[in-house]
Amino acid sequence: xxxxxxxxxxxxxxxxxxxxxxxxxxxxxxxxxxxxxxxxxxxxxxxxxxxxxxxxxxxxxxxxxxxxxxxxxxxxxxxxxxxxxxxxxxxxxxxxxxxxxxxxxxxxxxxxxxxxxxxxxxxxxxxxxxxxxxxxxxxxxxxxxxxxxxxxxxxxxxxxxxxxxxxxxxxxxxxxxxxxxxxxxxxxxxxxxxxxxx
Amino acid sequence: xxxxxxxxxxxxxxxxxxxxxxxxxxxxxxxxxxxxxxxxxxxxxxxxxxxxxxxxxxxxxxxxxxxxxxxxxxxxxxxxxxxxxxxxxxxxxxxxxxxxxxxxxxxxxxxxxxxxxxxxxxxxxxxxxxxxxxxxxxxxxxxxxxxxxxxxxxxxxxxxxxxxxxxxxxxxxxxxxxxxxxxxxxxxxxxxxxxxxxxxxxxxxxxxxxxxxxxxxxxxxxxxxxxxxxxxxxxxxxxxxxxxxxxxxxxxxxxxxxxxxxxxxxxxxxxx
Numbered sequence: 001x002x003x004x005x006x007x008x009x010x011x012x013x014x015x016x017x018x019x020x021x022x023x024x025x026x027x028x029x030x031x032x033x034x035x036x037x038x039x040x041x042x043x044x045x046x047x048x049x050x051x052x053x054x055x056x057x058x059x060x061x062x063x064x065x066x067x068x069x070x071x072x073x074x075x076x077x078x079x080x081x082x083x084x085x086x087x088x089x090x091x092x093x094x095x096x097x098x099x100x101x102x103x104x105x106x107x108x109x110x111x112x113x114x115x116x117x118x119x120x121x122x123x124x125x126x127x128x129x130x131x132x133x134x135x136x137x138x139x140x141x142x143x144x145x146x147x148x149x150x151x152x153x154x155x156x157x158x159x160x161x162x163x164x165x166x167x168x169x170x171x172x173x174x175x176x177x178x179x180x181x182x183x184x185x186x187x188x189x190x191x192x193x194x195x196x197x198x
Numbered sequence: 199x200x201x202x203x204x205x206x207x208x209x210x211x212x213x214x215x216x217x218x219x220x221x222x223x224x225x226x227x228x229x230x231x232x233x234x235x236x237x238x239x240x241x242x243x244x245x246x247x248x249x250x251x252x253x254x255x256x257x258x259x260x261x262x263x264x265x266x267x268x269x270x271x272x273x274x275x276x277x278x279x280x281x282x283x284x285x286x287x288x289x290x291x292x293x294x295x296x297x298x299x300x301x302x303x304x305x306x307x308x309x310x311x312x313x314x315x316x317x318x319x320x321x322x323x324x325x326x327x328x329x330x331x332x333x334x335x336x337x338x339x340x341x342x343x344x345x346x347x348x349x350x351x352x353x354x355x356x357x358x359x360x361x362x363x364x365x366x367x368x369x370x371x372x373x374x375x376x377x378x379x380x381x382x383x384x385x386x387x388x389x390x391x392x393x394x395x396x397x398x399x400x401x402x403x404x405x406x407x408x409x410x411x412x413x414x415x416x417x418x419x420x421x422x423x424x425x426x427x428x429x430x431x432x433x434x435x436x437x438x439x440x441x442x443x444x445x446x447x448x449x450x451x452x453x454x455x456x457x458x459x460x461x462x463x464x465x466x467x468x469x470x
Contacts, residue, residue: 005274018316022457023432024247024424026406027255028391030213030378031339035329035355035391062260075399076275083278090286090325090357100280121274129276129399136257138423139248140404141267159270187261197246197267198276198400198458 005083005122025140028071028133033104036071040092044074044101044115051079054180055145055173056112059105059132062188066109070134072185073102074113074145077126081119117147117181125153125160127171132185141195145183146172159196167194213341214379215256221417224381227254228422235425247429254419256380272400272458279395279402282325282359292358294328294370302352304333304371306447309407309435312364313394313454320364321401321456327357327393328368335374335388344377369447375414387414387421396456407452408434 003011028036045052055074059067076099077083084099103111118126127144146154154160160168170193173183185193219227231252239245250262295302313321331337331354334346338353354373358366376386389406396402408421415421415430424430432455441449 005277008277009271009273015317018458020314020316020318020455021429021432022247022316023403023405023454024429025403026248026391026423026433027258027420028393028404029406029420031337031342032329032391034338034353036327036393062264065260067261073402075278075280083275085281087281087283087285089280089282098280099275118275124274127275131399131402133404134261136255136259136261138250138252138255138258138262138420139246140402141263142400142402159268162268188264192263192265194265195263195267196270198270198272 025138027138028135030069030135032071032133036102037104038090040094041090042101042103042111042113043092043094044076044099044113045097046094047114051116052114053117054112054176054178055115055128055183056110056180057173057183057185058109059111059134060109060184060186060189060191064189066105067134067187068105068107068109070105070109070111070132070137071102072105072111073100073131073133074115074128075100075130076115076118076128077121079116079119081121081126083121120150120153123153125150125157130185132187134187137187141187142197143185143193143195144171145181147181148172148175163194170194215381217256218379219381221381221383224254224384224419225417228419232422232425245425247424247426249423249425252419252423254380255423256419258423272398276400277398279324279397279399281323282395283323284359286325287357287359292356292366292368294352294354294356294368296369297353298351300351302332302349302371304349304352304374307370307372307450308441308443308447309368309370309390309450309452310441311366311435311452311454313360313366313396313456314364315397315401315456316458320360320362321394321396322360322362322364324360324395324397325357325393326360326366327355328370328390329355330370330390331373331376331388333371333374335376337376346374372409372448375412380419384419385414385417387412387418392454394454394456398458400458401456403454403456405454406433409450410434410437
């Protein structure tokens, strides 16, 4: 990768204000599955390979009911903090780590990925960038799924530190007994996930 | 503490709204929400182009966040997008009329345009996925129970990767309007769903492309989740006679501008 995240951020800042108005987003609607589904879309890494983990959870509505028709996408660095430039997220070759995965929730509202733990980039607390779409959700929602393990890095994260303890909890996954990650997403309600805009 | 329910409701059962209001009631609700959003904006509040809290779209009631999203500086992974390339899709996947043994029924169209960032720069080598109803307004999805005919020669899903100019090209069939159960006599204007990636993950977008002159625009609570006319207009493709192929297909042009990254992000370090 010729450009680091820091020089990329600098270059974007130097570009000045955008001159074109952005296209507005719309809901994914009810019938996205046949348009967006592809083989092994939730297998960011080949299942059960060394270092692979299951990241999963449930997407809930404001009544605490699981949402069976939503789509979660994750985009994350490799375990050594490398941001993949590998192609093939849509046509898996079972060995290239592309960093991107897509999962539809099941009838029980559950999403699941096979992936690896992202490593820290630039010394920052590692997280998966995540985006959520659903029937009934008028536009995309961005959020982050932080790894729970390195408490020092989490404590040093300026964004997490700006949140209340309850809000902060909605962004940090739980480590499961088998080394995987559990992370529920609440679109609404008392446990509402913190969503972000840029 | 919210109790999580053990199982989800059957997805089919969720498609009809609980109260089934009239179109007139829906129109009044939409006008009220648009006026309230205009007032908030006039008072200096930043109001997004697409409203999340939009009860006329009934299934949004329990599915929209009630808190404003937090403004963050995109960092590390968020400044990049997954890398796509020609290996991810075959050329034939952009022609939705060639996926079966026979020709699909309906009006053959080509849809083309450019994917640009906010500075007008092409978004190259990025994935564009589309899906749509057939000419009769029927989706192939098993949960679609609209009693219009399925077309054995049309699935309605395609994908492509943008070229060096950020351009995409699709050949398909013009979709029909589609009835749904949001309210009494609810019909969606004809549309094609688009899913795109930009150069940064923050630019990820799913939206819908419409066709010029559709009489259903003002009546549709999904289209009207976009609160400003100028933003709604940007979702309508242009009929382009130069793209129309003699004795073959009608041509439509539609450009997409992905959002940000916005330089203002980086000026607020430590500010929130």
